Amino acid sequence: MSTPPPPMPQTAAPDWQASAGAPQPGYTSPIPVVRTHLGHALVSEWTKIKSVRSTVWTLGVFALLVLGIGTLTGLVVSSSDPDLGGESPLALGFFGLLLGAMCIITLGVLTTASEYGTGMIRTTMVACPSRARVLTAKALVFFLIAFVVTLVCATLVGFLHVALLESHNATAPSGEEWLKGTVGVSLYVALLGTLSLAIGSIIRHSAGAITLMIGAVLAPLVIALFMFSSSLQDVQQALFEYSIPNQMSIFYANSLTESGPSGWDPLWIMLVAAAAALAGAFALLEKRDV
Incomplete structure (x- = not known):
């Protein structure tokens, strides 16, 4: 009966095996490694918002209306x-x-809240761990889209009405009227949509946030219409003056009331409201789990 061969002596692993996975001297990765910044987040959010059907439908219905x-x-x-x-x-x-502003409100909510419903927000946060950067990119991309689309539609309608009614004793709009009726109202609608985006980020529920925003637009005016008591006249007047429909009408110089906001006041009011909502959304985004 033959004896088994003696075991082979153990030898030290070669250097290339001992350091497996470590970059070798002189090796350069073909994949460029760059520090991420806000520009990358903007490109990502632009890619997402233009590739979903809700953007096409909401902006298409907005333009149609x-x-x-x-x-x-x-x-x-x-x-x-x-x-x-x-x-x-x-x-x-x-x-x-x-x-049409209802469509901008809907798109603003869906820009943030829909990702929580589908779970896509987890992938987004893995790709960009800076949560503040993600929300900033969403807000900037959405605001620019809403502003440009509203500006184009408002300008086209303005030119159409001037051409149709120039022989009906209608005065030609001044430069300030054109500015308020196109750029001013477009900024207001875009800020209203950005406010909706922030509410969607806070609530994280599409249907609930859309309902809340539509209620904020219509409820003050409807409630004011049913305030018949003389003791509530001051409240009724305030609801009329600061309702969103009345503030939008100020850009066309046909306010529903003789007092309250005037000129560019509605724009500053909406700017403060949108900024406050975004500040709350930023704070909650850093504290809550995704």
Whole structure:
């Protein structure tokens, strides 16, 4: 019976095996390694918001409402041959923009809240651990999209109404009226959408945040209409003055009240409200789990 061969002597592993996984001297990775910044987050959020169907649907319905109702209103007014008494024809764009703002509110909420519903927010936070950077990118991308789309639609409707009603004793809008009726109201609607985005981040529930924002738009005006008691007149007046529909109408110089905000005041009010909501969203985002 033969004896087994003696075991082979143990030898030290070569240097390349002992340091497996460590970069070798002179090796350069073909994948560029760069420090991430806000620009990368902006590109990521732009890619996401343009690739989902909700963006196309909400902005498409927004454009349809603003342009469709604006065109219909202009045609009806021009065909009835009224005397506008020297008023600016830009005011007719208010009706379509008020309804269209509901679409901007919806898109603002979905920009943040929908990711919590699908769980996509976890992937987003893994790709970009800086939560403040993620929310900043979302807010900036959404604000610019909402502003540009609203500006284009409001300007087209304004030119259409001026062309249709120039022979109906309507005064040509001044430069300030054009600025408020296009850029001013577009900034206001974009800020309203940004406020909705912040509320969506705070609540993290699409349906709840959309309901809350639509209630904030319509409830003050509806509640004020049913305040018949004389003791509530001051409250009723305040609800009328600071309701979002009335503040939007101020950009067209046809306020529902004779007092309250005027000029560019509604823009500053909405700016403060959106900033406060975003500050709350930032604070909660850092404290809560995703």
